[in-house]
Amino acid sequence: xxxxxxxxxxxxxxxxxxxxxxxxxxxxxxxxxxxxxxxxxxxxxxxxxxxxxxxxxxxxxxxxxxxxxxxxxxxxxxxxxxxxxxxxxxxxxxxxxxxxxxxxxxxxxxxxxxxxxxxxxxxxxxxxxxxxxxxxxxxxxxxxxxxxxxxxxxxxxxxxxxxxxxxxxxxxxxxxxxxxxxxxxxxxxxxxxxxxxxxxxxxxxxxxxxxxxxxxxxxxxxxxxxxxxxxxxxxxxxxxxxxxxxxxxxxxxxxxxxxxxxxxxxxxxxxxxxxxxxxxxxxxxxxxxxxxxxxxxxxxxxxxxxxxxxxxxxxxxxxxxxxxxxxxxxxxxxxxxxxxxxxxxxxxxxxxxxxxxxxxxxxxxxxxxxxxxxxxxxxxxxxxxxxxxxxxxxxxxxxxxxxxxxxxxxxxxxxxxx
Numbered sequence: 001x002x003x004x005x006x007x008x009x010x011x012x013x014x015x016x017x018x019x020x021x022x023x024x025x026x027x028x029x030x031x032x033x034x035x036x037x038x039x040x041x042x043x044x045x046x047x048x049x050x051x052x053x054x055x056x057x058x059x060x061x062x063x064x065x066x067x068x069x070x071x072x073x074x075x076x077x078x079x080x081x082x083x084x085x086x087x088x089x090x091x092x093x094x095x096x097x098x099x100x101x102x103x104x105x106x107x108x109x110x111x112x113x114x115x116x117x118x119x120x121x122x123x124x125x126x127x128x129x130x131x132x133x134x135x136x137x138x139x140x141x142x143x144x145x146x147x148x149x150x151x152x153x154x155x156x157x158x159x160x161x162x163x164x165x166x167x168x169x170x171x172x173x174x175x176x177x178x179x180x181x182x183x184x185x186x187x188x189x190x191x192x193x194x195x196x197x198x199x200x201x202x203x204x205x206x207x208x209x210x211x212x213x214x215x216x217x218x219x220x221x222x223x224x225x226x227x228x229x230x231x232x233x234x235x236x237x238x239x240x241x242x243x244x245x246x247x248x249x250x251x252x253x254x255x256x257x258x259x260x261x262x263x264x265x266x267x268x269x270x271x272x273x274x275x276x277x278x279x280x281x282x283x284x285x286x287x288x289x290x291x292x293x294x295x296x297x298x299x300x301x302x303x304x305x306x307x308x309x310x311x312x313x314x315x316x317x318x319x320x321x322x323x324x325x326x327x328x329x330x331x332x333x334x335x336x337x338x339x340x341x342x343x344x345x346x347x348x349x350x351x352x353x354x355x356x357x358x359x360x361x362x363x364x365x366x367x368x369x370x371x372x373x374x375x376x377x378x379x380x381x382x383x384x385x386x387x388x389x390x391x392x393x394x395x396x397x398x399x400x401x402x403x404x405x406x407x408x409x410x411x412x413x414x415x416x417x418x
Contacts, residue, residue, distance in 0.1 A: 004097045005030040005069060006306050009076065009254055010104035012040020013292050014284030014299035016058045018102045021303030023067045030069040030096070032076065032087065040106055041126060042292050044133050054296065076254055078402035081416050088407045093414040100279045102302045103255055103267065107248035107285035113349045113357070113388055114342035116217030117244070125155040125245035132162050139163030141240040144226050146170035146214040149247045149333045153199040160203050167239050169203060170212035170228055173333060178210055181332035189325050215342055217242055247333060249387050250286045256400040265397070273302035281306050290326030297322045340392055350385035352378020366395045379406060
């Protein structure tokens with residue numbers, strides 16, 4: 001089919017499913033991922049540390065396969081000419097040729113600014129979960145998990161199993177909305193409901209509160225406590241860590257590099273997972289937030305399509321079911337506009353450049369704010385503050401400029417002069 005291996009960008013569930021489908025068709029595949037271990041954020045930690053039999057099964061089928069080249073610890077930096085990409089492979093430049101690619105770039109957490117959110121000890125919900133899985137000790141530490149969405153339970157369960165003391169799990173959505181979500185799971189996604197019940201049971205009694213929102217983090221050189229508002233009353237809770245997240249945002253930088261169209265913050269893909277760019281397919285959270293089942297189903301379909309193969313009826317059924325869950329998830333945990341009030345004029349919005357909301361509120365769009373305040377010009381290149389400004393002010397998302405990720409001059413020197 002191609003003179004070059006089919007690129008699979010991202011080694012999470014979608015990427016592994018796509019690579020398995022491609023290799024099963026007898027095609028060569030190169031898997032590029034910035035992490036040293038396969039698994040992505042959902043199956044973080046690599047082989048031997050997963051708790052999903054599907055991950056183990058995929059790994060057993062992929063490891064040692066002569067058709068697969070693993071390029072781990074590598075980031076795509078820029079285009080290096082027609083049909084070529086420049087990678088930063090642990091500080092070493094690499095020129096990679098491609099004809100076809102499957103984008104499985106996942107998502108990142110949505111972090112909304114509120115007073116004190118930049119204090120040491122405050123992380124995203126998924127961020128704390130990743131740190132704990134990576135070996136950060138939380139045993140004996142008091143932890144508050146807050147925000148909105150199913151990730152809160154998963155993060156809280158990880159903290160509890162690692163010896164942390166859960167002081168509070170504060171879910172912004174009120175109990176009636178959570179009950180409607182549970183009813184939807186009971187109708188069409190009973191396995192998900194059972195999973196949620198198990199996670200809820202694992203965090204212990206009395207710590208989960210619906211309709212509760214952290215409105216401030218307090219501390220000196222690090223976090224000491226948080227202020228939680230529930231039913232119009234504010235309560236201060238002492239803690240060592242606050243894990244606060246409001247869902248996920250698809251990561252679109254690589255898709256923009258390839259010229260893929262997006263809508264509503266997601267890559268547009270057709271029934272075969274093909275994007276608007278020739279020879280490019282996409283799967284997983286980058287096409288819409290929906291969890292591991294969606295990633296696996298779309299990844300397999302995209303991998304087959306990249307080889308010119310049609311999916312089976314079972315593949316299509318699995319994707320349809322996963323899309324239904326994604327719809328229920330979005331409907332139940334959509335962002336409440338009232339959360340904008342958390343960001344006061346003195347709240348830092350761009351933490352890289354210390355830009356406060358009062359400075360940003362004077363502007364009508366991202367471009368003007370960036371030029372006048374340096375917002376989005378730090379290490380994250382607007383990935384955090386740009387998304388926050390979209391929600392806070394209704395601005396368009398920041399545009400892409402290469403290099404996609406910060407890199408060294410030595411790597412950039414490998415780019416062609418034109």
